[in-house]
Amino acid sequence: MCFNTVSRYVGVVLLINALFLLLSAAVSALYADLAFRPLLYSALVTAMFGIFPLIYVPPSRRIAANEGLVIVVLSWLLSCLVGTLPYILWGGEFTFTHAWFESVSGYTTTGSSILTDIEALPAGLIFWRAATHWLGGMGIMLFVLAVLPSMGVAGMVLARSEMSVIAQENFRTSVKNTLRIIFTVYIGLTLLETAALMICGMNLFDAVIHSFATIATGGFSSKNASIAYFNSVPIELVIMLFMIFSGIHFGFIYSTFQKKEKLLCKSQIVKYYITALALGIVITSVNLYGDTFQSYSAALRYASFQIISIGTSTGFATTDSSLWPAVSQLLLIFFALQCACAGSTSGGIKADRMVMLGKAILRQIKLMQHPRAIFTVRIDGRSIAEDALALGILFISAYLIVVFLTTLLLTVMGIDLLSAFSGAVAVTGNVGPGLGTVGSTGNFSHIPALGKWVLTAAMLLGRLEIYGLILFFHPQIWQTKQRAV
Amino acid sequence: MRLRFKILSGFLILALMLSIAGIWSIYELKSMSSSVQGLLKENYKSINAAKIMTESLEREDSAILLLLLGNWNEGRKILLAADSLFKEGFSIAKNNVTIPGEEILVKAIETKYNAYKGIWESPLTNPYQRHDMTWYLENAHNAFLDLKSNISDLMTINDKFMFETASGLKEEANRAIMPGVVAIISALIFTLLFNYFINFYFVNPIIRINRSIKETMANKGKFDVEIDTKDEITELAESVRTLFNSIKTQA
Numbered sequence: 001m002c003f004n005t006v007s008r009y010v011g012v013v014l015l016i017n018a019l020f021l022l023l024s025a026a027v028s029a030l031y032a033d034l035a036f037r038p039l040l041y042s043a044l045v046t047a048m049f050g051i052f053p054l055i056y057v058p059p060s061r062r063i064a065a066n067e068g069l070v071i072v073v074l075s076w077l078l079s080c081l082v083g084t085l086p087y088i089l090w091g092g093e094f095t096f097t098h099a100w101f102e103s104v105s106g107y108t109t110t111g112s113s114i115l116t117d118i119e120a121l122p123a124g125l126i127f128w129r130a131a132t133h134w135l136g137g138m139g140i141m142l143f144v145l146a147v148l149p150s151m152g153v154a155g156m157v158l159a160r161s162e163m164s165v166i167a168q169e170n171f172r173t174s175v176k177n178t179l180r181i182i183f184t185v186y187i188g189l190t191l192l193e194t195a196a197l198m199i200c201g202m203n204l205f206d207a208v209i210h211s212f213a214t215i216a217t218g219g220f221s222s223k224n225a226s227i228a229y230f231n232s233v234p235i236e237l238v239i240m241l242f243m244i245f246s247g248i249h250f251g252f253i254y255s256t257f258q259k260k261e262k263l264l265c266k267s268q269i270v271k272y273y274i275t276a277l278a279l280g281i282v283i284t285s286v287n288l289y290g291d292t293f294q295s296y297s298a299a300l301r302y303a304s305f306q307i308i309s310i311g312t313s314t315g316f317a318t319t320d321s322s323l324w325p326a327v328s329q330l331l332l333i334f335f336a337l338q339c340a341c342a343g344s345t346s347g348g349i350k351a352d353r354m355v356m357l358g359k360a361i362l363r364q365i366k367l368m369q370h371p372r373a374i375f376t377v378r379i380d381g382r383s384i385a386e387d388a389l390a391l392g393i394l395f396i397s398a399y400l401i402v403v404f405l406t407t408l409l410l411t412v413m414g415i416d417l418l419s420a421f422s423g424a425v426a427v428t429g430n431v432g433p434g435l436g437t438v439g440s441t442g443n444f445s446h447i448p449a450l451g452k453w454v455l456t457a458a459m460l461l462g463r464l465e466i467y468g469l470i471l472f473f474h475p476q477i478w479q480t481k482q483r484a485v
Numbered sequence: 486m487r488l489r490f491k492i493l494s495g496f497l498i499l500a501l502m503l504s505i506a507g508i509w510s511i512y513e514l515k516s517m518s519s520s521v522q523g524l525l526k527e528n529y530k531s532i533n534a535a536k537i538m539t540e541s542l543e544r545e546d547s548a549i550l551l552l553l554l555g556n557w558n559e560g561r562k563i564l565l566a567a568d569s570l571f572k573e574g575f576s577i578a579k580n581n582v583t584i585p586g587e588e589i590l591v592k593a594i595e596t597k598y599n600a601y602k603g604i605w606e607s608p609l610t611n612p613y614q615r616h617d618m619t620w621y622l623e624n625a626h627n628a629f630l631d632l633k634s635n636i637s638d639l640m641t642i643n644d645k646f647m648f649e650t651a652s653g654l655k656e657e658a659n660r661a662i663m664p665g666v667v668a669i670i671s672a673l674i675f676t677l678l679f680n681y682f683i684n685f686y687f688v689n690p691i692i693r694i695n696r697s698i699k700e701t702m703a704n705k706g707k708f709d710v711e712i713d714t715k716d717e718i719t720e721l722a723e724s725v726r727t728l729f730n731s732i733k734t735q736a
Contacts, residue, residue: 052678
């Protein structure tokens with residue numbers, strides 16, 4: 001393990017964080033609010049830690065696989081840590097635990113909050129919350145790869161840890177290409193959504209905040225009532241459309257807009273993702289019509305938004321889904337477990353693995369009927385290797401174990417079962433709101449401090465695809481010798 | 486990058502981090518101090534003025550009752566003294582309008598006091614006119630209660646504002662402390678990092694050069710140290726290598 005090389009790359013990540021902190025300070029200065037000094041000081045401290053390794057450590061093109069993993073995980077952890085600085089310097093509702101929760105929730109694009117009054121926060125801090133989503137959504141590592149001159153081989157190692165294994169399987173391309181695609185799609189979608197929301201009547205500040213949160217599938221809003229505050233069908237339609245787009249593999253979107261390949265229309269995973277959402281909307285709206293909403297149009301409007309919001313792991317809200325009937329709540333929990341496609345900013349098990357699991361089950365049934373036959377699992381015409389299949393199914397098992405353990409720990413702390421389970425599902429899948437006391441109109445402030453730490457651990461496990469974080473703490477990762485200069 | 490710059494950068498970063506935290510803490514403490522002064526000067530002064538006005542108003546009310554009981558001299562004496570005290574309190578309140586809503590209340594107090602004074606001046610200037618308890622309850626007492634309620638409102642808004650400012654002081658104290666706490670923790674981590682880099686990039690290469698010089702001199706072999714710090718230490722290693730090579734060539 002070469003600590004110096006790791007520190008250089010992590011330093012660049014910290015510098016990018018410092019840049020966004022500085023941008024938030026500029027917003028604060030523009031609105032003449034009181035968050036200017038906390039944001040500016042946080043930017044300076046972060047920049048100082050970021051720049052120091054760059055002064056000492058010479059650039060290196062050699063990065064071992066374990067170093068790549070350590071860079072990714074350490075960057076996430078340190079970004080979350082420096083992300084707490086403006087909050088703790090601001091004070092108010094933010095104790096260190098609260099600041100850590102809000103920061104981790106931001107960077108992991110979870111969108112769960114401990115804040116009881118978001119609108120009381122100064123504009124600069126609201127912008128910083130949204131910026132943590134945007135940074136986290138893109139994957140801080142991708143910033144690193146984009147700004148570093150030494151991308152080549154080093155970049156590929158980093159990307160392997162950052163992106164889902166399945167996403168790599170689906171979209172084999174060079175790192176430079178991947179970066180170009182992600183930058184184009186990510187920035188393009190953000191700009192498009194901002195413009196669309198402004199056309200629908202949002203002011204520039206709110207439009208930017210909500211675009212950051214939508215494209216990153218985060219869910220932090222500048223309003224206490226989330227999207228319900230605007231009570232506008234056009235705004236909801238725009239956000240729904242961009243939430244769906246943000247849940248699709250960025251490579252597919254890029255290729256569709258480039259008109260090279262119609263991957264978006266051909267992909268079985270995208271077809272499954274869209275069909276599942278559509279089915280979910282139909283069942284939920286039928287279930288809600290009558291008792292919860294008097295008209296079918298209202299049932300359709302609220303069901304569509306909530307299902308898409310949860311099904312893409314965004315977490316915005318237009319109504320309190322905690323009051324919905326059991327069938328609708330169960331569907332929401334299913335979508336919070338599954339979420340959207342790999343290669344997007346979405347969290348959860350991901351549609352890709354669900355398709356893989358479904359096909360593996362079907363294959364097993366066929367094998368039971370024809371024990372001597374050979375069947376392969378094929379997605380989009382390509383057969384999936386047995387080890388990738390096993391890894392996918394193992395991941396689902398590990399994911400459910402994390403959800404179960406988080407629920408168990410929360411119930412031990414006195415949280416009711418519905419809130420504990422839905423909260424655990426929501427944070428592990430980086431969705432945001434759960435049901436019960438942690439529903440769309442509630443928040444996580446009443447959870448005991450220890451519970452908040454458990455939840456943040458689940459957020460990080462979910463974001464780093466479980467194995468990433470577990471491997472980071474494995475002693476073998478740290479055992480290689482330091483290279484002498 | 487040169488050695489001097491590398492070492493200086495470490496110290497500069499530390500100094501900058503601590504100075505900014507220090508300046509910010511001083512600023513917040515100064516702001517706290519002005520808030521405390523504001524509390525004492527503005528709100529407490531108004532609260533005190535309201536207390537004086539209430540006290541004098543109650544004395545005036547008692548004096549009116551004394552007048553009605555026929556104790557004209559004693560009543561007149563108390564009434565005039567209380568009027569003078571009220572004016573004193575009112576003057577303080579009028580000159581200390583600092584919070585929203587205070588000005589309207591002060592103006593209302595002024596108008597209502599003048600009206601109240603108009604009522605109690607009647608038994609003083611016209612003692613032969615009939616003034617009894619019915620007159621008192623219908624005129625003087627109602628005006629007294631109305632005015633007293635306005636003074637009480639003045640006291641309440643100042644009390645409320647004082648409480649809010651005092652609560653804000655806790656927040657300001659936190660804001661004054663936190664930059665210091667962050668700077669101390671950051672400086673400690675930074676010192677460890679700085680020490681690590683100094684050891685790794687300066688001390689260790691020098692030890693390796695020194696060891697290699699000794700080994701080369703003892704074995705008469707090749708000076709074989711690769712230093713990749715891209716600063717004066719790399720140049721030193723290169724110079725030593727050149728020196729050994731030239732000695733070897735001369736020998």
